Amino acid sequence: MSTTALADRGYQAEAAELELPVVSNLPVNGEYRHLVLEAGAPATLAEAGQFFHLLCPASGADRPFFRRPMSTYRADRAAGRIEFLYKVTGAGTRGLATLVPGDRLNVVGPLGTGFRLDPAWASIVVLGRGVGLATLAPLAELAASAGVRVTAILSARSPDLVMSADRFRAAGAEVFPVLDSDGSSDPGRVGKLVSGLVRLGRADAFFTCGSNRLLALMKRLGREHGIPGQVALEQQMACGLGMCFCCVRAFEVEGRHVSRRVCWDGPVFPLEEAVSW
Amino acid sequence: MVDLSVRIGGLTLANPVMPASGTFAEGLARVIPLDRLGAFVTKTIMREPRAGNPVPRVAEAGDGMLNSIGIPSKGVAPFLAETVPFYRGYGPPLVVSISAHSADEFAVLAREVTVEGVAAIEANISCPNIEADGRAFAMEPGTTAAVVERLRAATPLPLWAKLTPNTGDVAAVARAAEAAGADAVVVANTILAMSINVESFRPTLGNVMGGLSGPAVKPIILRMVYQCARAVGIPVIGCGGISTADDAVEYLLAGASAVQVGTASFIHPTALTSVIDGLEGFCARRGIDRVADLVGAVAEGPVAEGPAAEVAW
Numbered sequence: 001m002s003t004t005a006l007a008d009r010g011y012q013a014e015a016a017e018l019e020l021p022v023v024s025n026l027p028v029n030g031e032y033r034h035l036v037l038e039a040g041a042p043a044t045l046a047e048a049g050q051f052f053h054l055l056c057p058a059s060g061a062d063r064p065f066f067r068r069p070m071s072t073y074r075a076d077r078a079a080g081r082i083e084f085l086y087k088v089t090g091a092g093t094r095g096l097a098t099l100v101p102g103d104r105l106n107v108v109g110p111l112g113t114g115f116r117l118d119p120a121w122a123s124i125v126v127l128g129r130g131v132g133l134a135t136l137a138p139l140a141e142l143a144a145s146a147g148v149r150v151t152a153i154l155s156a157r158s159p160d161l162v163m164s165a166d167r168f169r170a171a172g173a174e175v176f177p178v179l180d181s182d183g184s185s186d187p188g189r190v191g192k193l194v195s196g197l198v199r200l201g202r203a204d205a206f207f208t209c210g211s212n213r214l215l216a217l218m219k220r221l222g223r224e225h226g227i228p229g230q231v232a233l234e235q236q237m238a239c240g241l242g243m244c245f246c247c248v249r250a251f252e253v254e255g256r257h258v259s260r261r262v263c264w265d266g267p268v269f270p271l272e273e274a275v276s277w
Numbered sequence: 278m279v280d281l282s283v284r285i286g287g288l289t290l291a292n293p294v295m296p297a298s299g300t301f302a303e304g305l306a307r308v309i310p311l312d313r314l315g316a317f318v319t320k321t322i323m324r325e326p327r328a329g330n331p332v333p334r335v336a337e338a339g340d341g342m343l344n345s346i347g348i349p350s351k352g353v354a355p356f357l358a359e360t361v362p363f364y365r366g367y368g369p370p371l372v373v374s375i376s377a378h379s380a381d382e383f384a385v386l387a388r389e390v391t392v393e394g395v396a397a398i399e400a401n402i403s404c405p406n407i408e409a410d411g412r413a414f415a416m417e418p419g420t421t422a423a424v425v426e427r428l429r430a431a432t433p434l435p436l437w438a439k440l441t442p443n444t445g446d447v448a449a450v451a452r453a454a455e456a457a458g459a460d461a462v463v464v465a466n467t468i469l470a471m472s473i474n475v476e477s478f479r480p481t482l483g484n485v486m487g488g489l490s491g492p493a494v495k496p497i498i499l500r501m502v503y504q505c506a507r508a509v510g511i512p513v514i515g516c517g518g519i520s521t522a523d524d525a526v527e528y529l530l531a532g533a534s535a536v537q538v539g540t541a542s543f544i545h546p547t548a549l550t551s552v553i554d555g556l557e558g559f560c561a562r563r564g565i566d567r568v569a570d571l572v573g574a575v576a577e578g579p580v581a582e583g584p585a586a587e588v589a590w
Contacts, residue, residue: 017545017546240546241304243300243304244300244334246346
């Protein structure tokens, strides 16, 4: 046995750098694409809210240097797959869009600290928008497995962009799509909807992702009603492992501003400590 | 079996591959077995807690990265209480990177981190010196000598001086560090640089200017390692754009006794262990018994014929 193997004996990686085969990479609507990769442990053990760091391929004139963090849309241990929903917005996601079945994508993960359900919570309200809907989707099954009742308010510009509704419905959640196209996504109206759920005793905790305005709304309602919550946040990252300190954001803890690393301390943070931007 | 061990001053490393300061932390233990590394080099600490620079703190820059993180730090007390004990659980020696804005403060901090569990001190003398109008200590031989002398007097631990490439004569700076008592020089820190987003007209870094690292800087820093290795008798530790075992071999041939892998770990968290495995494979393939035999073995002079003269297109 080589010295290498001896030194590695007994070491178990919690996250791994893996070259995963692409199963499919298809549009789900006019803006988002759905990437499915074949995977095993530890990738498929990703918890709700954890992310992967993707080494996006070069395409055209794009040569993405850094990895791109991407929240896990689904980690399916039984099927041996991990899945992502993404919108093409820059050099990294343009590269992702070129992947076809049989290609391999280098991923590192699962990374970060995900959502947590307190055993005392019987009902939660999930409020997401845009790509935040992908990040929140794994909460559907997590809550169902814990016997927690979910109300999911899914905000989008138009009906075709309401993602994850089927996931939440299949897991037994009550789903309210709210749209820019009919004005139902207005924060005032969403606030009334959430307040109604609070009055009905269906909001022991709030979960949100994907919108600064919704974060501010949930934070205010949480404070008014004394309801705790969690928010998944984004920030530009380099290492994804808490080493480079580039993905910091400001948080408010007992009246003081503190700096935290989104990749390491988060990406899921207590709603009451998050600062809207 | 290949002997990968190297000696850096009074310290023997199991292999010549270690992380570069600022690109390594406890989190890497989630992905690779830390016991494989030649040494640990922690992120630079300063005495007082610091918030760091405004975001964006990093930007892509071709085949490299710009950073201006600003040494956010919890200060020396939490470092001694939490970070040092964490690494005591592992075998490789712990090298603590320190910095300060004056020679006095450098000396105090060096004394404070001279504790059980710390095997060596890497002095990041590439940061601004408030006593020299904000110019980095390692930009001049004189200021380098002054700060290294104070550090030498402050600690019995092996002392590595991390030099800046932002100087006209890096070999003269390395000689000054050696004369003042440094046990090794680390060549080098990042190259001062900047970039501007042409859509927004804004600098890509919140701090406007920052340091360039990654593959883009490798030929420049390799040249500096070559110059320093010829100028000093103490070991040179190469640090600049090393991503692969071949890069590490190149640095060893240029005269480095050990190497630091930095930016590459952000792209491939397995870079450090890949470089170690690759070095062992390289030596085995070439019939080299000791990796230390590669140090300074660059073959110079004209090549008339043979494989080295052939160009593969």
